[in-house]
Amino acid sequence: MPSMDVNGSAVEVDEEGYLSDINDWNRDIASALAETEEVELTDSHWEVIDFLREYYDEYQIAPAVRVLTKAIGKKLGKDKGNSKYLYELFPYGPAKQACKIGGLPKPTGCI
Numbered sequence: 457m458p459s460m461d462v463n464g465s466a467v468e469v470d471e472e473g474y475l476s477d478i479n480d481w482n483r484d485i486a487s488a489l490a491e492t493e494e495v496e497l498t499d500s501h502w503e504v505i506d507f508l509r510e511y512y513d514e515y516q517i518a519p520a521v522r523v524l525t526k527a528i529g530k531k532l533g534k535d536k537g538n539s540k541y542l543y544e545l546f547p548y549g550p551a552k553q554a555c556k557i558g559g560l561p562k563p564t565g566c567i
Contacts, residue, residue, distance in 0.1 A: 481559025
């Protein structure tokens with residue numbers, strides 16, 4: 457199984473770079489994953505990542521982008537619950553890229 461080095465520790469990831477064990481996740485690992493995705497994390501990114509992790513804790517599933525957009529709109533407001541805003545933060549796919557950085561499994565329906 458592939459791994460990545462984070463602060464001198466090996467962290468196992470799958471062939472697509474998602475964490476093998478979501479319990480390994482922390483903000484240092486998120487920053488390292490973001491670097492591999494060429495995303496510079498801001499407070500706005502963290503807001504989405506934290507939302508996704510809460511969503512996953514509650515439903516035990518990573519939401520697809522349509523569900524993510526709708527759920528974020530309900531919780532954080534319409535200005536943040538739209539595809540344009542989310543794609544500005546995570547250009548390679550808000551659900552897929554944000555879940556990877558957030559240490560969550562790849563959302564169902566993402567290729």
